[in-house]
Amino acid sequence: MEVKLSTLAILMLGALIALPYLIPFYWMVLASFRDAATAQEPLLAPVVQTVENYVVVLNTQGFLRWYFNSLVISILTTLISVTISAISGYAFARLDFPMRDKLFLLLLGTLMIPFPITIVPNFILILKLGWVNTYQGIIVPTLAYVVGVFLMREFFKTIPYEVEEAAVLDGATPWDIFFRIMIPLARPALSAVAIYTFVSAWNNFLWPLIVAQTSDMFTVPVGLNFFKTANGQAIEWNYLMAGTTLSIIPTIVIYAVFQRYFTRGIAFTGVKR
């Protein structure tokens, strides 16, 4: 087997550069198995002193609830988001209706109106709706910043007209065309949007921080931050690292299984201009 020197050099460099990106996580897992006294030592040897940290964290009031909240919010956000992306993307790509392109320009507003300016008015809005400290309060305003629409629109534009025309000749209604033909075809793109949205929703911090008022409505990121400074006393490092390790598991699992969908989504933003 011929291995070029340059290939070997790149491999070694690649492995070296990857280290700083991975060591923090390695240390985090290590610290989660240590006692409070030694958790902060920069030891890199994998020593398992105790599993108790995980027990404490899982028994800590609220932690499982935070997990549950994050799951509910992330799943709902993803489902609604993907649906909206699919139908809007399809409509803007393939359906003809008056002012379609002008309305599409409206969608670009999400790129030009950044999130910070919406936090105060949106909070007042959900306050008046009685949605403070509720799932809908956390989910609904974030649906506006769905960039999946653009991806779906680009995707649907690549589907040849013949597909639709053939379906129309067969007597299909617009509903049929959309649900029976377009959606199945769009599955890879939809998956990309779904995966990306789920992880974004799971990691979202600022808006859930604003909306959630009581510990039982915290999402995992909000909870971890609260965990760190509960009642003005910092939680011990080993528990904190156990908590973060547990919190990172869903994203790592999803990432490992659906890796290519992530890169597909991001790559799309870069190439399509």
Next chain:
Amino acid sequence: MAIPPDMARILAFVYQAGGYWISSDGTSVGTDSSQFQQALYFVYQMIKNGYAVVPQAIGAGWDGQAFGLGKVAMTIEGNWMIPYMQQTYPNVTYAVAPLPAGPAGNATLLFTVGLAIPHNDKHPQQAWEFIQFFTSKTGMTDWVTQGLALPTRISLFSLPYYSSHQDSLSLMREFPYAHPWSFATANFDKMYNDANAIIQNLFIGSTTFNQTVIQLTQTEYNDLKG
């Protein structure tokens, strides 16, 4: 000793020097008084001369952790430390002592808890019943014997629990000269955050003592006005 740049600790020294931070009617601040400066300087000197440290400077998240990890010999905390030490650092032996008196006498801080029912609450009756239970003899006994808080009912001072928890008892003996952490100003959060930030600058050596006092007084006066 570990001491954070936190008014919730330094204020005890201020009272011991005979000064005050926010006046009782909430219309003025006492940060430019000689007593306040004396107290602040006392703490600052400890840090400057290495007798005290800011917890983060030695890698601890807060002063209690610095103490538990054995990185400092003492810290200023309250009864909530007792269950914390028991749970997290059970192997550390320590004792509890009241703060020594200052030039103007004894003083310490007291942090209180208040219960309120929102006016549009869905279950006001149950909330009220809870408050009645919580503040009753039986209810209060229930939660003070968990160690995180001290009772407000004098009758509970002689609970058998306290004969085996002398540390809590010694803290309760300071009630007569303990100042509650409550202030008559609507802008308290900002005043607290700003004061801490300015004092933190002093403790880490970014500003001089005089600069700190001037900045503190100016900022606190501005914040008071809102």
Next chain:
Amino acid sequence: MAGTLRKRSFFGYAFVLPALVILVTFVYFPAFYSLYLSFTDYNVLVPTYHFVGLSNYVSLFHDPIFLRSLMNTAEYTAGVVPTQTLIALGLALLYGSENRVIKVLRGLVFIPTITSSVIVSLIFTWIFSPYGLVNSVLSLFGVKPQNWLLNPYAALPAIMSVAIWGTSAYFMVVFIAGLNSIPGTLYEAAAIDGAKSAWKRFRYVTLPLLKPSLYVVIVLGLIGALQIFDLSYVMTNGGPGYSTYTALLYIYNYAFSYNRMGYASAASFILFAIIFILTLVMRRYLEVRRWS
């Protein structure tokens, strides 16, 4: 024919309605409402509010902490965006190949990007602490242990490095896609024209054709950097002494800690204006019209 056209229009509107409703309600309306609020002294806890004209804006410009937060945000952005762009480009060149091992490494390097900013903040709070990894490594070179997050000059750079660590892989993917979209034939043509060395190929073929990706990376990077909140909130909470106080943190504190929503709206409008103008400027100078 007219019947089907109207029916299609109905479907068209029906399909885009949800997105547009949410958009108008939670993006456009807030933008205007925010402007309106910025001229009032609205406080959630107070039942009535009044018009105060431009006094919020005047106060903002006289508030040293607000000006500091703008400066910090500017410093942060000026440091993070170019650095992460360059690093992302470097990563793309390093991890762009189709080699199986490289692809695995590429996947690993991407992990910080999908990790919650809170988790990243917590881990790096330790890494920068006096007993943390940074000091341990630097002590091998004889550097004295520092308290990075408690040092007003080092805290912001520390946070900046965390940001770059966390996002460089995201932009690496954009660049890799951009690199892959350059036809190989162009390199052959360039080689024939005399551009034989790797550097020449990079300079005359790769770089110009990467302009669209560069535009995306810079604009997205800019918008993201100007809105920095999570890291500064969790790692240092704006300290020490306001040295990591960023614009969005200022807005958040005034709106939700001090409840002064009118004042916070004015601050957020200023931030919005800055982001908007900078994005327009970038678009003017960087956007490449697609070859027709």
